[in-house]
Amino acid sequence: MKGHATHFGSTRRLGAGFTLIELLVVIGVVSTLAAIVIAGLTGTDKSAALRSAQATVVNVLASARSKAMSSGRDVLFLVNDNPDDVTRYRRMLAVVDNADITRVYSVAFLPPGAYVVPYQAHFSAAMIQDGDSWTTVGGASLTSSALSNDISCAVENENSEAWESYPIYAEGTSNQQGRIVVATGRERSPADAAANGSPIVLVSPDQVRGVSVSFYGLARLINDRMGF
Numbered sequence: 132m133k134g135h136a137t138h139f140g141s142t143r144r145l146g147a148g149f150t151l152i153e154l155l156v157v158i159g160v161v162s163t164l165a166a167i168v169i170a171g172l173t174g175t176d177k178s179a180a181l182r183s184a185q186a187t188v189v190n191v192l193a194s195a196r197s198k199a200m201s202s203g204r205d206v207l208f209l210v211n212d213n214p215d216d217v218t219r220y221r222r223m224l225a226v227v228d229n230a231d232i233t234r235v236y237s238v239a240f241l242p243p244g245a246y247v248v249p250y251q252a253h254f255s256a257a258m259i260q261d262g263d264s265w266t267t268v269g270g271a272s273l274t275s276s277a278l279s280n281d282i283s284c285a286v287e288n289e290n291s292e293a294w295e296s297y298p299i300y301a302e303g304t305s306n307q308q309g310r311i312v313v314a315t316g317r318e319r320s321p322a323d324a325a326a327n328g329s330p331i332v333l334v335s336p337d338q339v340r341g342v343s344v345s346f347y348g349l350a351r352l353i354n355d356r357m358g359f
Contacts, residue, residue, distance in 0.1 A: 176244075177244065177315050177335070177338070178338070180241075180242045180243070180244050180245045180315060181245060181313060181314075181315060181338065181339070181340045182340065183241070183242045183245070184241040184242060184245035184246075184247075184313040184340070185313055185340040185341060185342065185352065185354075187224065187239050187240075187241055187242075188224070188241075188247070188311055188313060188341070188342055188350075189342055189350050189352065190239070191208060191224045191226060191237065191239050192208055192297075192311075192342070192344065192348070192350045193350070194226060194236070194237050195207075195208045195226040195236070195237075195299050195348075196299050196303050196348045196349075198226060198236050198237075199299045199300060199301050199302075199303060199348075200301065200302070200303045202301070203301045204228055204229070204230065204301055205228075205229035205230065205298065205299070205300050205301055206226055206227065206228060206229055206236065206298075206299050207226070207227050207228075207229050207232070207282070207294075207296045207297070207298055207299075208224070208225075208226055208296065208297040208298075208299060209224065209225040209226070209227060209282070209284075209286070209294040209295065209296050210223075210224055210247045210275075210278060210294060210295045210296075211223035211224075211225075211286075211292060211293075211294055212249065212253065212281060212292075212293040212294055212295050213292035213293050213294075214324075214329065214330050216292070217318050217324075217330040217331065219240075219292070220246075220330055220331065221241075221246035221247050221248075221249070221331065222240050222241045222243075222245070222246055222247075223238065223239075223240055223241075223286075224238070224239045224240070224241070224247075225237065225238045225239075225286045225294070226238075227284060227286065229298060232282065232284040233284070233285070235286050235287070238286060238287060241313065244315055244316065244317065245313055245314070245315055245316075246313065246314055246315075246316050246331060246333060247275060247278075247311060247312070247313055248265075248273065248274050248275050248312040248313070248314050248333065248339070248341075249274060249275060249278070249295065250274050250275045250276060250277075250278040250279055250295060251272045251274045251276065252279075253281075253295070254272065254274045255328070255329065257327045257328040257329040258329045258331065258332065258333050259332065259333050259334075259336075260332060260333075260334055263333075263334070263336050264336060265333075265336050267356070267359040268356065268357055268359070273312060273336060273339065273356070273359060274312065275295070275309070275310060275311045275312050275341075276309030276310050277297050277307055277308060277309035277310055277311050277343075277344045278295040278296065278297055278309075278311065279295065279296065279297075279307065280295070280296050280298075281293050281294065281295060281296075282294050282296055297311070297344065299348045300348075303347065303348050304346055304347055304348055305344070305345075305346055305347075305348045306346070307344075307346075308343075308344060308345050308346050309343070309344065310341055310342065310343050310344070310353065310359055311341050311342050311344065311350075312339050312340075312341040312359065313339065313340050313341050314333045314334070314335065314336065314338075314339045315333070315334055315335050315338065316331045316332055316333040316334055317331065317332055317334065318330060318331055319331060319332060336356060337355075337356050338355075338356070339355070339356055339359070340352075340353065340354055340355070341353050341359070
């Protein structure tokens, strides 16, 4: 009838029978689920980055050993240790000739957010979050014990940089053994890096991966902290 309006108040039904309150509840649930999914995806991305970083280390080590044996020349597996270039620092790997370090055989990068943990002499509290314990299950420092001997060379760069090294001889053997640890992390802002002394922060020591390398130059996968 004309002139007779009906008012439903705050419980007015919309469309096919949802009240305004019900609709708001649904929106809240969807938002919560979306947040959970995003958080899960972030964790998955970190895990994928670590697996990719681990595979990259294994592949470059295998390439270095193969090159040494096929060429009959000693080579060096290198990890960039130049903190002045955060895009390369602890992420760039290279294989060079030991007798002529200007001869570069291969170069690779770990995925963003993944880094090779330094060997103990280069590892410091400035690189980690407060409260994190970077030790193995046996209490040793959770660092890349197979690496050592900083050398200076230019790899895809006009200027020489510092690199940590693992030598592989022409026979495919090495005089070093130990582990190479990969971890997730993040870049610091320039001001934060200057104040703290490290351009990166390593995180989640419980989720590290890596390899164990022997005197034979062979790499064995280590997929969690318990394996170190």
